[in-house]
Ligand SMILES: CC(C)(COP(=O)(O)OP(=O)(O)OC[C@H]1O[C@@H](n2cnc3c(N)ncnc32)[C@H](O)[C@@H]1O)[C@@H](O)C(=O)NCCC(=O)NCCS
């Protein structure tokens with residue numbers, strides 16, 4: 001694999017690699033592997049958890065718009081999920097509260113790591129929300145659908161209906177794969193996935 005060079009951007013740092021994939025495809029696991037290769041990772045989902053967790057900055061705004069979905073432990077995500085997943089209008093209202101705050105945290109992350117060669121933005125909705133136009137390249141985490149389904153359905157609180165609703169909100173895996181600069185396959189042993197990630201990370205280190 002050759003080194004990846006963004007045209008005309010030798011002095012622009014860091015190179016931003018977007019990491020995305022549909023539910024259960026293995027994004028979080030892949031993100032941890034990038035970290036092990038020394039690449040800083042911004043985890044958008046973890047940021048949402050922080051903002052919605054105990055004492056989180058968005059708990060009050062979410063309670064105001066979705067009464068009864070928060071408590072001493074922050075947002076009750078099961079309950080909030082029941083209200084918004086499958087209801088585009090309600091989901092858009094939640095996104096309008098959450099996404100700007102995540103965007104601010106992402107900006108701070110990029111500023112903190114501006115001296116690095118490469119950073120990863122782990123963003124579940126990279127294709128759905130247009131973020132892929134703002135990154136240098138995109139790595140898509142993918143696995144056969146039967147493996148995705150098996151992984152997701154064994155999560156506590158997950159039902160067939162919820163899985164269907166979430167899949168309906170996401171750009172299909174085959175479209176994501178077609179748009180990817182790099183594919184990370186997770187339907188295979190983790191050691192092989194890690195090897196793919198090591199090769200991708202090596203494309204971006206000091207040129
Ligand atoms: C709806 C919420 C409360 C459900 O929480 P829960 O813990 O039950 O599910 P979880 O967060 O693990 O999401 C399950 C799957 O749904 C996907 N998903 C979550 N939000 C969205 C969305 N706005 N659009 C499409 N898919 C979504 C996730 O990527 C994941 O694949 C939570 O996902 C949320 O607050 N979503 C809004 C913020 C958001 O857009 N987050 C995702 C990107 S950072």
Ligand SMILES: Nc1ncnc2c1ncn2[C@@H]1O[C@H](COP(=O)(O)OP(=O)(O)OP(=O)(O)O)[C@@H](O)[C@H]1O
Nearest residue numbers: 022023024025026027028029151186188189190193
């Ligand atoms: N080769 C592999 N690479 C990555 N994950 C794997 C692999 N083999 C098995 N898995 C398992 O698949 C699951 C993937 O879950 P993970 O939380 O990483 O997915 P995700 O894409 O972040 O999910 P979500 O979009 O729902 O947040 C984990 O339980 C992980 O251990």
